[in-house]
Amino acid sequence: MALDNCIFCKIISGTIPSSFIAQNDHVIVIKDISPKTPSHFLIIPKKHIADVSCLTADDREYASAILLMAQQLSHSNESLREFRLVSNNGTTMGQSVFHIHFHFLAGAHLSF
Numbered sequence: 001m002a003l004d005n006c007i008f009c010k011i012i013s014g015t016i017p018s019s020f021i022a023q024n025d026h027v028i029v030i031k032d033i034s035p036k037t038p039s040h041f042l043i044i045p046k047k048h049i050a051d052v053s054c055l056t057a058d059d060r061e062y063a064s065a066i067l068l069m070a071q072q073l074s075h076s077n078e079s080l081r082e083f084r085l086v087s088n089n090g091t092t093m094g095q096s097v098f099h100i101h102f103h104f105l106a107g108a109h110l111s112f
């Protein structure tokens with residue numbers, strides 16, 4: 001299930017360190033190493049799936065866990081109440097890690 005050359009699989013397995021925020025059976029949340037907003041987290045399913053277009057019906061629990069985790073983060077602190085959730089799919093859209101993840105962005109005024 002985990003890919004040897006995938007940085008997020010290594011973070012999930014604990015092989016490389018990360019700035020841990022939260023986890024449950026289906027997703028882990030870490031701080032982005034290069035934050036674009038004061039609060040910039042990555043919600044990462046614990047299954048190696050390359051991107052949203054690769055999701056299958058079997059992955060529905062992972063897919064729903066992403067949204068529910070975003071809600072949980074938002075409810076956990078007033079500074080996270082308003083947020084943006086975004087997933088880059090494909091290199092032309094800016095994807096650089098090919099293990100599905102959603103950026104949880106908060107704490108800044110975003111105009112785009």
Ligand code: AMP
Nearest residue numbers: 007018031032033034088094095096097
């Ligand atoms: P994307 O470019 O949409 O695929 O997002 C990948 C994100 O992963 C980028 O925002 C990177 O800053 C972030 N990232 C890469 N390596 C790490 C790491 N070891 N720990 C935390 N975030 C990382």
Ligand code: ZN
Nearest residue numbers: 006009048099
């Ligand atoms: Zn992976």
